[in-house]
Amino acid sequence: MQQARQPVLRDIVLVGGGHTHVGVLKRFAMRPEPGVRLTLICRDTHTPYSGMLPGYVAGHYTYDDVHIDLRRLAEYAGARFFRDEAIGIDHDARRVLCRSRPPVPYDWLSINIGSTPRMDALGGAPEHAVPVKPIHQFNDRWQTLLRRIEAHSGRTRVAVVGGGAGGVELLLAMQYRLGRELAARGRDPAELALALFTRGESILPTHNARVRAQFRDTLARRGVEVHTATEIVDVEAGRLQAADGSWYGADEIVWVTNAGGAAWLRDTRLELDDDGFIQVDDTLRSPSDPRIFAAGDIARQVNHPREKAGVFAVRQGRPLADNLRAAVTGRPLTPYRPQARWLALISTGDRHAVASRGPLCLSGDWVWRWKDSIDRRFMARFNDLPPMTQDTMKATAPSRVVLDEEEHDQAISAVAMRCGGCGAKVGASVLSRALSTLAPVAREEVLVGLHAPDDAAVVRVPPGKDMVHTIDFFRAFIDDPYVFGRIAANHALGDIFAMGAEAQTATAVATVPQGLEAKVEDTVYQMMAGAVEVLDEAGCALVGGHTGEGSELALGFAVNGLIDSGSVGESTEDDGRAGMALMTKGDLRPGQALILTKPLGTGTLFAAHARLGARGRWIDAALESMCQSSRQAASCLREHGATACTDLTGFGLLGHLIEMTRPSGVDAELDLSALPLLEGAEETVAAGILSSLQPANVRLRRAIRDPAAWVEHPRYPMLFDPQTAGGLLAGVPAEHAEACLAALQALGYTRAAIIGRVLESGEAQEPIHLRG
Structure with missing residues (x-):
């Protein structure tokens, strides 16, 4: 960032x-x-x-x-x-x-x-035709068509509607690829029949006559049916209708016209x-x-x-x-x-193309x-972007932005030396405006909160309940304050869910970079809107907080939870009271399976993102995982007899597992090949891109029996990768583990996995055993 x-x-x-x-x-x-x-x-x-x-x-x-x-x-x-x-x-x-x-x-x-394709006015087109735009949807359908062609035997009819350069070029590309796929499987490319439909009198109407002639010849030579002056007015499953009432058979219909x-x-x-x-x-x-x-x-x-x-x-x-x-x-x-005039280079599917510009027509490989x-x-x-370095982010020149008088005064204040202490607080009017449209969930136990602000919140502890307290705080690692707010709230709630508790209330503490009031106000609003959405989903009431100025955007929460009184030390295995017992780190038992509910890799991926070393889709998947609440996962683990649980955060998988094995008096075995990893994490680790927290976590390798035997394993570094809003790690009775895993995956934790097992404590001092 x-x-x-x-x-x-x-x-x-x-x-x-x-x-x-x-x-x-x-x-x-x-x-x-x-x-x-x-x-x-x-x-x-x-x-x-x-x-x-x-x-x-x-x-x-x-x-x-x-x-x-x-x-x-x-x-x-x-x-x-x-x-x-x-x-x-x-x-x-x-x-x-x-x-x-x-x-x-x-x-x-x-x-x-x-x-955007305009297909709504054409009967059946939205249901039965594939528009080339938006291209991401076309790509999904194209991949589906490839798989269907591979599996299907017999004749396949493909129709392309649109006779401009885009439609002709796409048709020839599809024919080339599909024909090669059929031939590679020992099938006759003649099984594939393609047809082109255009309401114009000719194909490629904006190009010169020689270019049009070249493509007419190419289409004819390749056996493509060309229907000019044919306006398609209706589409049904397996066929399309022209304005003159004629019907044409088509198993797949691709739409490359009528955009708006x-x-x-x-x-x-x-x-x-x-x-x-x-x-x-x-x-x-x-x-x-x-x-x-x-x-x-x-x-x-x-x-x-x-x-x-x-x-x-x-x-x-x-x-x-x-x-x-x-x-x-x-x-x-x-x-x-x-x-x-402009140069158009139009390919013919194979590695051959035609150049068109005004009267010019050239062709060839x-x-x-x-x-x-x-x-x-x-x-x-x-x-091909250069890696980000400190030199890349050098100081900038004075701004040339034109400001009015009030904005000018705010800008001077923002860049000047700011007061410390209470002088670093975000202004009350800015904060109140930013939070005014948010609607935190209401809980009857909250006697004084944001609905009636005071110096502190007042919350009743319901009869028969004990309080569970936790706090988390960290600086932003992405430039989207809304998504960051969601992740920060999930990260803080993870401790409550890992204990088997219900989240009750939260107070926020945030720092926001100085700036014009309108910019600060929006940053606070975006960040807290994301956070409140997550808190509300968890039934957790935001009851107050503090926002101050700082050099970096950061957010954290002190969260209070509720657990049944007297549940400490009770076991869901022994008494069957699923959901009533407090899950602690120190109650792993020999013979249990170790289940991890989310994939690993956020540390290395965001270190790579900061250096332009990660693909965008890798970061998308990581953010999606971090935004997924662990609330349902915790309930599922309890229902299947989990006795010990923790959420993975900065200490990484190994650090948190050690925190569980030591108080439990057990050893644990991890299967490196079973570790679920976020897409791209193995690639960024292999490139040597690691989180700044990784070296501190690596010091825990002394807890591994014979670490030198595993240091070259490609997944070994993932044991130390720090997680943000990571998954839950729990000990579940072995006989319930597969059912628990299936239930987790059905709830949307699709990458949940059984990653090892709990062992009796051995004679060796190192409690962690690895296998590949």
Whole structure:
């Protein structure tokens, strides 16, 4: 996480990870604008480069070859990455409305979300046809089709609707790949029948006659049926209907036409064209809201309309970045005029391509190699990023952002030497505004809390209950305060659940970097909104807290829980009172199975993320695991007779297991091959990327019998990897272990695993045995 060198003064929010926005991120990475914070909101962590998609379908490229890692690029640019989907704009409050997180405020907004297939008006199309966009959904269906072709014997009919360059190129790529898959299995490629449908009088209507002729010949030579002047008006399972009433059989239907703007744009104030695309002027700014820009396929330049082609989205990266920079610093915007002619390199599925520009038509294998070279150079600009070092995050120059008088005074206060003690508290008005819309769950035991604030909360302990207390606090390791809030709350609640207790109340303590009041207020709101969601889900009432200024964002909770009085030392195994006994670390018993409810690897993955050494999807999976509550897992473990339990945090698996074996007077055996790992963790460990806490944890290797025999095992370092919001480690009777594991997986803990067993204490001093 790159720390701001000065207060955030303005927010530029980028909605969508299209070709233009990746160019904006790269330009701001190369030349940051002091005082300006970028935030990228995108549903997908990996965005495909459309120019290489046919090559990916044809099998010439891997998934990573054709995708830009947005999370990694955002980290490189010092931008926040919010993995979510925009669904609206609050123009008056200047906020982006999101599907599954609080609204995101902006000072300037840019939209680059591409086009959306318009299939709703066509009967049956949404159910029975596969749109090529959004591409992530097409990829899922494409992989399914590949598997089905492999398993299916007999004739398969594939129809592509759309006769532009995109439809023709995709059809030829599919034919090439599917044909090779059939041949590789000793089957006849003639089992595959492809047809192309277009309502136009010819295919590739925006290209010259020679290019069209080349592709007509190619399609005919490869046995593809081409239906021009054929408008599809209805789709059913296994067939589609043309406007003249004719029906055509098709087992798979791919839709590459009738694209328009996203439906949610219709509910904004933005001026749209007839197809729902955002109208923009020569500076790429909306004439109906001067604080909003748009680019790529979602935009239509009023004075310079052009075909929807990737080349324009790529070329708009520089002018959009320059105009966003100018807008935020109060300088004049610069008009951008797109080229009237452009080079299109259209592949034919195999390693052959056609070059088209105006009247020009060139073809050959060399054209494909030329295209391949151009495409790979383009992708290298965004994927081959230098590692992050201390030199990378050098101090920035003074900000050029234009501020009003009040903001100017706040900015001076934020960068000046701040008071310590109570002077470091976040202002009461800022805090009250940030928390005013949050609605913590209500509990009848809370007599004085946030609903009636006072100097301290007053909470009644219900009759027959004992209190369980815990506290956790740590600094942010991601730039998304909402997700960080969710993880921090989960991390703190883990201790309560591991004890077999019910969470009752929580008080928060947070530090927030100094800045303009509006920026501090939103950070507090986003972070606490995420935390309160998790606390509410656990039935835990937030009753108070303290927020102060600090150099880094950090959050922690003191959590109180409830357990039945007199349950300490009682056993669910002995008396059958599932859910009533307190689970402690010191009650492991020989013969029990060791169950871990979540995979390991958060330490190494986030160390790698900070150095640009982790793929975005690895971080996505890690965050998803960290956001998963252990509440149901704890209940499941108790129901299956668990007597001892702990949650994995900073000491890592080995450290926490030692904390269990010593007071229990037992040994334990771990199966390294059974350890569940987060995707990418083994790769980052192999690359030597470890958490800063790892060396301290490694000192515990003296508890391992014959550690030298295991030090070269690829999973050995994972014993010491510190976890954040990690899983529960529990001892469960061996006869119940498989049933417990199945129940955990049914509850959504899909990576839960039996990782070892509890042994009688041996004569050796080392309590931990390993096997591979």
